[in-house]
Amino acid sequence: MSLRTEGLAKAFGGVTAVDGATVEIREGAINGLIGPNGSGxxxxxxLVTGLIRPDAGRVLYKGKEITAWSPHRIAHAGLGRTFQLCRIFPRMTVLENMLVAVRRTRLRELLAGSRNAAEVERARHWLHRMGIEHLEHAEARHLSYGQQKLLELAAIFMGDPDLVLLDEPAGGVNPALIDRIVTLVRDLNAEGRTFLVVEHNMDVVMGMCDHVVVFDRGAPICEGTPETVQSDPRVLEAYLGV
Incomplete structure (x- = not known):
């Protein structure tokens, strides 16, 4: 077991966003998490990454409860994530963004020119994997949105995560870049990384994922192979009202 939630719940005011969600993410697989807009x-x-605290339930990672852990501690334990909107430092160079992600280098030291040679080599390795090594000296704000997504993904791997949560990796990027991201995820999964992908592009989800969990109204209603969930009447009702 890589990640498991038990009875996870969260409400904002009178609106329940996650409602008793018990979910198990399959280790070594590319897991998909889909559902209509507003499904949680x-x-x-x-909740899983510690940005907000649940009202009820718990989160288990590698058999340990991490429900009350800080985002930094969770990331240090091997769980990385991207966001729907890229979180980068726009006025720092691509390489500086990578080095800050390590968290061993103090920002003040980095800006003063102090760099660890091993970390620089590791950063360049991941930039090369993403195909943006030629941009290492460019300020991040000058990158295209797709390139910024690749930078954010590269920075995550500076922490050597075992489980990576991708939030809308195909959102707002062109088809060629979507294909590159899908290929990267498959290659990294083949190397032993587990993925959990939230994505609205059903072609991407069904073509890339081994196992899919479907959310509706804050809780899972179906899970299985892409073929299984596509034909499940509960999924059709949630998406199409049929």
Missing amino acids: KTTFFN
Whole structure:
């Protein structure tokens, strides 16, 4: 077991965003998390990664309860994530963004020119994997949105995560870049990384994921292979009202 939630719940005011969600993410697989808008997917991500605290339930990672852990501690334990809107430092260079992500280098030291040679080498390795190594000296704000997504993904791997949560990786990028991201995820999964992907692009989800969990109204209603969930009447009702 890589990640498991038990009875996870969160409400904002009188609106229940996640409602008793018990979910198990399959280790070594590319897991998909889908559902209609407002079904609780991003809130679920935020609960799992410690950005918000649940009202009830718990989160288990590698057999340990991490429900009350800080986002930094959770990331240090091997769980990384991206966001729907890229979180980068726009006025720092691509390489500086990578080095800050390590968290061993103090920002003040980095800006003063102090760099660890091993970390720089590791950063360049991941930039090369993403195909943006030629941009290492460019300020992040000058990158295209798709390139910023690749930078955010590269920065996550500076922490060497075992489980990576991707929030809308195909959102707002062109088809060629979507294909590159899908290929990267498959390659990294083949190397032993587990993924959990929230995505509205059903072609991407069904073509990339091994196992899919479907949310509706804050809770899972179906899970299985892409073929299984596509034909499940509960999924059709949630998406199409049929």
